Amino acid sequence: MSTPPTTPAGWYADPQVPSRWRWWDGAKWTENVSGGDPGVLMTSADYLVVRASARLGRWSATVHDRTLAQVGRVTMRGYQMRLLGAGDVPVLELDASSTRFSWDSADRGGLRRWTLRDAAARQLGEMAVTKYFNRRITLTLRDAAGQDVGTLAPIGKVDHDFSIVDAAGTAVGRVWRAEREGGLLEEDETWAAQIVRPLPAPLDSLVLGAVCTLDSVQHVVMNARSSRRSSF
Secondary structure (H helix, E strand, O other), X not given: OOOOOOOOOEEEEXXXXXXXXXXXXXXXXXXXXXXXXHHHHHHOOOEEEEXXXXXXXXXXXXXXXXXXXXXXXXXXXXOEEEEEOHHHOEEEEEEOOOOOOOOOOOOOXXXXXXXXXXXXXXXXXXXXXXXXXXXEEEEEEEEOOOOEEEEEXXXXXXXXXXXXXXXXXXXXXEEEEEEEEEOOOOEEEEEEXXXXXXXXXXXXXXXXXXXXXXXXXXXXXXXXXXXHHHOO
8 A cells, every 4th residue: 555655644545445444644554444433434425414403492413424324413502512423422522602702804713613622522623603694604614723724605695505615725515505494493404515535634524514513503693693683
């Protein structure tokens, strides 16, 4: 097995078994393969479907592969969200409970920031809502050092179609709403995502977190904006 030494660490097609993924640590292949880790199945997937359910004061979602088999779910409590893999094995935790909303566009922190941690509670980076208008969310993805590594932004003037680009401006994914049902107090939405694989760490985890929680982030910021307006 040989890979150019300049290849960054990440999940790549296993040279021995191309149907699975193997971890390249930046210098050599390791023994970690995708078969035994529910989180890897999602961070290496090039197509995901997220079925979100929003009720008054409650939000949750299930995550599916391209065959629509469920591979995980997302739970939400307050401003904390958890992405769980098969068997409810923790994959990612997204926490915004320590940040506050700001509607000052000059604030680099954005409207709200979600800190991302892996299953071992190691900080991977953050998703920051840096623009918002009528559910058209722009998410800036940053690594643990605070450097921008990607962006999720609306395509055109709609709230249901988004592109994902890396720090160089290269398209690495697209997320779009496939179905929507419900009314004012309850809403069911199905989102689909096409993702370029493999992606370097931590962009792979940040993109996964953004794809799986985009619907929830829209609702959180929309509700905060409505609350702000009603307070005047």
